[in-house]
Amino acid sequence: MAEIPPLEFTNLENIPSIVNGVRQTFLSHKSRPIEYRLQQLRKLYWGLKDNQALILEACKRDLGKSSFETYLTEVGWCMNDIVFMSNNLARFAQDESPPDIAFTNKLFGPRIRKDPLGTALIIGAYNFPIQLSIGPLIGAISAGCTAILKPSESSPAAAAVMQKIIAESLDPSAYTVVQGAVPETTALLEQKWDKIFYTGSATVGTIIAKKAAETLTPVTLELGGKNPAIITKHADARLAARRLLWAKVLNAGQVCVSQNYILVDKEILPVFLKELKVALGEFFPEGAQKSPDYGRIVNARQFQRLKKMLDESSGKILLGGTMDEKDLFLEPTVVQVNSLTDSLVAEESFGPLIPVLPVSDLDEAIRIANEVHDTPLGIYPFGNKQETERVLSQTRSGGASVNDGFFHASIPTMPFGGVGTSGQGAYRGRASFDVFTHRRSITTTPAWIEGMLDIRYPPYTAAKEKK
Ligand code: NAD
DSSP states (O other): OOOOOOOOOOGGGGHHHHHHHHHHHHHHHHHHHHHHHHHHHHHHHHHHHEEEEEEEEHHHHHOOOOHHHIIIIIIIIHHHHHHHHHHHHHHHHHOOOOOOOOOOOHHOEEEEEEEEOOEEEEEEEESSSSHHHHHHHHHHHHHTEEEEEEOOOTTTTHHHHHHHHHHHHHHHHTTTEESSSHHHHHHTTTOOOEEEEESSHHHHHHHHHHHHHHHOEEEEEOOOEEEEEEEOSSSSSHHHHHHHHHHHHGGOOOOOOOOOEEEEEEETTOOOHHHHHHHHHOOOOGGGGTTTOOOSSSSSHHHHHHHHHHHHHSSSSEEEEOOOOOOOOOEOOEEEEETTHHHHHSSOSSSEEEEEEEESSSHHHHHHHHHHOOSSSSEEESOOHHHHHHHHOOOOHHHEETTTSSSSGOOOOOOOOOGGEEEEOBSSTTTHHHEEEEEEEEEEOOGHHHHHHHSSSOOOOHHHEEE
């Protein structure tokens, strides 16, 4: 098997010329023909497939991910997106007839052309290092854009493998990788872009948006969570426990859409906690640390951040709590908290911490959910139809899964994105094409219509006014 190449940061001095090269390729119109886009998508598909073993190894190294999980959420995920996009690209890229056009205006052949926005910068996050970088890249290629990808430096093995795949598979004049951390990203943001697609924290998202505003560059921001799950007294406690526990053990809870905290009706709390314990035992009979299916925290910095959150919480650990810093292992940990100002509720944990806050009824749960974050990335109500509908109609969020943890995000053809401070813009499925596309309204004025247009030309005589 090939080796994972070492990660080398891009020389800061070279960044302007790298960006300019990719921009010149866009300006040469090379990336626009549908055939070219399909060919690049095909090559990317085979690049991923041929390097599947390396990707599995890289995600194991960076995040301790099991092969099953990496295939499901990274390699297979992206290959599936490429197949969908390739099968539908010609249709997406076709000119559209705009709706609601008056009969007389139809004489001008109104149509909407799908123009590529231009040269895109894609900045990825570490938790799903392949999916969150290659996913947007699929959209950029499909739309006819050229692009530079800046993977997260926190998942270095995956970043290096992506660079290898892109360099070996794609047209290097149109698609390339810049590696680095804050200085390199800052240098990238100094360049001219037609689109910036960023995934990561809201803090950095704000930096990106401010910088982009200086040049009126459009941005898509895929940001963080503080997502609530709400369990009413009518919910199925076993289902809720299994599904929400899974949402926190996948990728060791480093998932932007997983629930940050659970609001549980006091009436169902004892049985829900019992079911969480049962589920944890069923998922990891030998304990999570011994299981090949349970991942690790990405690095010591994030491990320390999670440990501090737990230390600062005034809640009581009910389940888990074992840590092993050398192994970057943090057991799925259920904590009963008493206040919505508790560190585990007020901050995004982005790890396997499962704070449970008892509530008296659904009214209280909805009030707290809206108070902690009025526009989270996801919301997960468990209960009867009437209750879950009430949650949906009295809250806002990027997406929602009823009676599940983030299932909505796993449907590849549904637009995925946040709202308010959890993000702006969406991608996946057709939305990935749209997010890198400008809908250009076009008309053609025929020569023969000149007689009818005569009315618009001065002088505006009394006779014209009468018409
Ligand atoms: P992060 O914001 O620390 O880093 C993301 C990217 O931004 C990296 O490529 C990094 O190099 C770059 N970056 C970091 N600091 C920068 C700065 N000062 N200037 C310019 N660029 C900078 O995010 P992360 O730690 O990789 O991911 C965790 C966060 O991302 C969580 O809040 C999580 O919820 C969110 N997230 C959101 C989604 C989504 O799809 N909405 C997906 C994954 C993660």
